[in-house]
Amino acid sequence: MRKARRRRRLSMTSLIDVIFLLLLFFMLSSTFTRFAEVDLDAAGSGAQVAADTRPLFLQLSPDRLSLNGADTALEDLPATLAERIAGAEAETATPLIIALRGEVTAQRLTDVLVALRGITGLRATVLGAG
Template sequence: MRKARGRLSMTSLIDVIFLLLLFFMLSSTFSRFGEIPLNSAASGAGGASDQPVLFARLTGTGLSVNGREITDETTLAALRPDGPVRVLLSVDDTALAQGLVDAVVILRALPDATLTVLE
């Protein structure tokens, strides 16, 4: 005579599935963050320099260098003197974080430029 089988318990299978789900969720990276190294101007850190200086100001509406609106690298290249240059970037309270990243990318495109973010 044939013996009747009992019901299979699904509890252990569900536990294994939840453990696998938890493992893959914790080990996955959904977004990657980039870093932008910045030089911050601290009190007493500056000294006399013979390099020309460009004064940049970032506001919520855009970027200006020496009082002139900058839209891209070519506009900035017209203002740049020959040789190494020092760029001082002042950030307004209305500026967004993405605007700061965009401004740093534009200003870093200058060859031989040292970028300093003012506090």
């Protein structure tokens, strides 16, 4: 008569080692990208806005960008704004109102804010979509 073979228990140690090695492999082979940072200043202290300064109005939609009613390309926006605020006084900031129209993505708004970042003498306010 044959002896009944005993089943050996499966060792968890080797399974844990394999999982640890896979985890280590994926952690080391992953690339972690750093996204661009955009400083968003809360309302409060900042450059003064003179009472007689007329604000600029920027309408931002998913496929269109217009400054005071004139269509503008995103690449041309910094130069156009720099021309408009060139005559403003140094100690006062020119207000820029950014109105979101339609389904504007966060990436589109970030692209505009990054383009505005290098312009001095400008105080931007973003209005919600409506």
